[in-house]
Amino acid sequence: MYTRARTLFILEQELKFSCRQTARNLKKRYLCKVYIAKSMSNTVIPQEFNNFFLKDVSFVNLMTRRIFNVLIVANPYDAFMLEDDGRVDEKIFDEYMELGLRYPPTFTQVSTTEEASEVLKATDVDLVICMPGNADNDAFDVARDVKRLAPHIPCVVLTPFSHGITKRMQNENMSIFDFVFCWLGNTNLILSIIKLIEDRMNIEHDIKEAGVQMILLVEDNIRFYSSVLPNLYNYILAQSKNFSTEALNPHAAAQRKRGRPKVVLATNYEEAIAIYEKYHDNVLGVISDTRFPMKTPEGRLSHVEEGDAEAGLKLLREIRKRDEYVPLILESSETHNRKKAEDEGFKFVDKNSKKMNVDLRHLLEEHMGFGDFIFRDPDTRAEVVRVASLKELQDNIFTIPHDSLMRHLRRNHVSRWLSARAIFPVSAFLKQVTWYKVPSVDAHRQIIFDAIVQYRRMKNIGVVAVFDRLKFDRFAHFARIGEGSLGGKGRGLAFLDNIIKRHPELNTFDNAAVSIPKTVVLCTDFFDEFMDKNNLWTIALSDAPDEDILRHFLRAQLPDTLIADFFTFFEAVKSPIAVRSSSLLEDSHYQPFAGIYSTYMIPYLSDKYEMLRMLASAIKSVYASVYYRDSKAYMTATQNVIDQEKMAVILQEVVGQKHDTRFYPTFSGVLRSLNYYPIGDELAEEGIASLALGLGKYIVDGGQTLRVSPHHPTQILQTSEMETALRETQTRFYALDMSHVGDEFKVDDGFNILNLRVKEADRDGALTGIASTYDPVDQIIRPGIYEGGRKIISFDGVLQQGVFPLPRLLQLAQQLGADEMRRPVEIEFACNLTKGEGQTMKGELYLLQIRPIVDSKQVLDEDLAAIPDTACLLRSRNSLGHGISEDIVDVVYVKTDDNFTAANNPYIADEIERINRKFLDADKNYILIGPGRWGSSDPWLGIPVKWPHISAARVIVEAGLKNYHVDPSQGTHFFQNLTSFGVGYFTINTYTGDGVMQKEILDSMPAVEESEHVRHVRFERPLRIMMDGKKQHGVVLLP
Secondary structure, rough: OOOHHHHHHHHHHHHHHHHHHHHHHHHHHHHHHHHHHHEEEEEEEEHHHHHHOOOOOHHHHOOOOOEEEEEEEHHHHHHHHHHHOHHHHHHHHHHHHHOOOOOOOOEEOOOHHHHHHHHHHOOOEEOOOOOOOEEOOOOHHHHHHHHOOOOOEEEEEEOOHHHHHEEEEEEEOOOOOOOEEEOOOOOOOHHHHHHHHHHHHHHHHHHHOOOEEEEEEEEOOHHHHHHHHHHHHHHHHHHHHHHHOOOOOOOHHHHHHHOOOOOEEEEEEHHHHHHHHHHHEEEEEEEOOOOEEEOOOOOOOOOOOOOOOOOOHHHHHHHHHHHOOOOOOEEEOOOOOOHHHHOOOOOOEEEEEEHHHHHHHHHHHHHHHOOOOOEEEEOOOOEEEEEEOHHHHHHHHOOHHHHHHHHHHHOOOOHHHHHOOOOHHHHHHHHHHOOOOOOHHHHHHHHHHHHHHHHHHHHHOOEEOOOOOOOOOOOEEEEOOOOOHHHHHHHHHHHHHHHHHHHHHOOOOEEEEOOOOOOEEEEEEHHHHHHHHHOOHHHOOOOOOOOEEEEEEHOOOOOOOOOHHHHHHHHHHHHHOEEEEEEEEOOOOOOOOOOOEEEEEEEEOOHHHHHHHHHHHHHHHHHHHOHHHHHHHHHOOOOOHHOOOOOOEEEEEOOEEEOOOOOOOOOEEEOOOOOOOOOOOOOOOOOEEEEOEEEEEEEHOOOOOEOOOOOEEEEEHHHEEEEHHOOOOOOOOEEEEOOOOOOOOOOOOOOOOOEEEHHHHHOOOOOOOOOOEEEEEEEEEEEEOOOEEEEEOOOOHHOOOOOOOOOHHHHHHHHHHHHHOOEEEEEEEEEEEEEEOOOOOOEEEEEEEEEEOHHHHHHOOOOOOHHHHHEEEEEEOEOOOEEEEEEEEEEEEEOOOOOOOHHHHHHHHHHHHHHHHHHHOOOOOEEEEEOOOOOOOOOOEEEOOHHHHHHEEEEEEEEEOEEOOOOOOOOOHHHHHHHHHEEEEEEEEHHEEEEEHHHHHHHOEEEEEEEEOEEEEEEEEEEEEEOOOOEEEEEEEEO
8 A cells, every 4th residue: 555655755765866857857847838838929930830740760671781791801810810809790799789680790701712702602792801911812912803703792901001002002903992991900990891881882772761861071091091980980879879768669779770870981072072962961960181182083092192281171161151050070180270170160170189089079979969969058158958868858948048049049959969869850840940930049949849749749659668757748658667568458559559650541630639548558567576476366366255355455565666657647647547457368369358357547636645546556456356256257268267367557548528526528439340230221341339428438338329330420220210319319428536536446446437417418518519409399309509408419510510520530440440450340439529610629539449359159150151041940131130149949939821910919019028028037038030020119010019028039030921011120129229239130021032931840849838929939959040240141040
């Protein structure tokens, strides 16, 4: 039990750091709201930056071209150095694991050209590295031989530098080699070579695919770039590891590293400017030497050419003309170039400095967006605000000092920092929002905030994030606590979220948004820990009453580490919370397990400690429900083992609006992608929805709902006649009692749910769009809400008047859900409606659950058309209902012959009511057969029974007679009851050849009971009833 004192102690002693962080974040959010309220009232944002759409990028498609097999031609000493001292295989493997790439390259080492030739013939080699040889086996000669053998494979030469080597490079054609590097035994150089070539292989695709950034390194000196590249790559990889923390889970973090900046090496002016022109929109920065050739003759290396003393300055000047923001760094070993660089506004690095690499790293941090974003005072250059993540930038954007933010905005620093962190959609958008277009700091604050919020929402949808107190806020979406399974419902929710993300057509309506509610799943590992640490297995697996089991569970203790997580969740949702079961077996593809365990709701309270106590009790009560008597019985019936069941718990914001002390949504519903009771021109595969005012528990509990096919929203049987509409409308609804506070939880999970009359919702003003008004004077039902008359929950506004696109949304949800699951599905949903523009309503449709329809009674694999008529007692090709039943032995039928008259129908109704009462008392069912329309108020059209008179019938048959032609009703007089109880309804007319009824078999059997008009017979063995709801074909087979 969480007491207030104990909770405070835990928060103070065990969670100091994270709670301080959370408190600071809450304060920042508060300051943001205050600032927005004060400053944004007069701020005008251009329309193009007010309504914008960010396009998500996928990191999984980056770095797809890789080097898998590397052939190293080296003498035994260098081979030993790489293998044993340098551990190059191990380093490459570690780096690939860091990047989330599955297949690191393998290395094959040989020492002669002959051995290299054999390997090239037998293996697909992606890169050849030729290392220093001996006097008889020179690296350049070996490389030339390799190039002759495999001219298409990249070939890199590593060589030590001496006067002889330099002279040789001056006199020989070097164009056949991809790169030449200086080898001094640094194995990190091998990693850099592989990365450099992979960057060259992938840059064009990755920039086009995701807007990946590029660093241009211009350097002709082989020794220098051989030294600087390993350091540059090490820093870039450290940066990619840092920004991967922006991801929501480890898998996404690994993929995100693929978005690291690429490095491109140029060795002369002409090559450098060509690369810049090709990728100018994606240049993160340029690092350039000062002296290098303007152009290199064919076949020669820039290293050996006479360089232009100001080539670097000329290059950076040209780039600055084209881009006033891109960071430009000039390197030189000639110290007089420092002043030239600084006069031009370029950053300078002294090549002679012993801390040259440190200086370069600091410049990358300061100007290329690496590391934390440090906002500085423009006058003193002192740090005023530091942000380390996108979330921190969101929390701080409205509190950064005006002058500091303006300085960084003018230099495009925000966009560059985001692009260096691979947050490409926001970076690309903000890059367009220049100071010239929007010369207002406050407008920029709001634009940046809105862009970050949209990006975070976009990234959150469809992803199961790892719960992080510092990241989970009102813009977070779906997270998991723990390493175990999400359970059945949890998986279904995550799947729904993913469907919503991948199908933007669900969110293309101006007045409607589709999503899942904010959700956190407590994974199954917490269930195991809870059961073990509290020694609950004995009581759980015993035959103790449910109340005793619940009492033991409520006395048990949840892990203390959850307290701060729960407080963070409270702050993010600011609404009542549904605590839902999500066991391993629930909503499984392969077995029905819905509605077995408990779901509790707790109110949102200002006293968070009391709310914590209620949440803990609700979680423990859900855990306890695994071991209730009904659960154990169901486990046995489905041949599952109860001690193998694991329970995850879903914590989810309750969809709804507060009305005094009541909380409920405008309406809830259940959507099924198969309609086994289609009427009129409806098709089974068009699906069916049941709608009700208030909480969805009302539908689950069997309350009166409105039944509608989303493809036929104007064809509603229940409202087709006024008498039916008044009789079969919803009169009560469920709402959460917000005033019911305390941790005295009960086995009944509805103990704090109010059962209210619809007039209460009318007083709350919650019926707009879903109700019509009965006018007793004119005896008519009018669409809309009017004073005085009784309110009919007709859903006329959303179904027929078009005030909200519910039919289209349900069509899409049903189609996408069934297509993605590859089977019929059932989807639970809830919706909040508010007043929109004109006559329309604005609304949020929340999808709460998706499960496959796998009721064992509804699994029908047999082709009914293949069954011969002789095997059938009854056959209807115009039937309603679906499934199999094998426990019926009784048939009750109306005695008919050529002299049958409908004048006796009222007496027949009385006789059937009497027989039905006997079946109810015995808790048995039967098949009912009779002429004309069952339930007709006109006795001349059929037997005028009410539903209670035939409620024990499992199959009802309308049989046509030779001299008694009545159009079939398809059970419309008590359609709700048919669908609620899964009763089959057959229409048979043997006189027109429509169907089969072997009445002579029934007539030949001895009667259990017989009156003037009705006969009851019993078979020795059960009849087999099979109904195919898709094809509307039903049969009753003879035993």
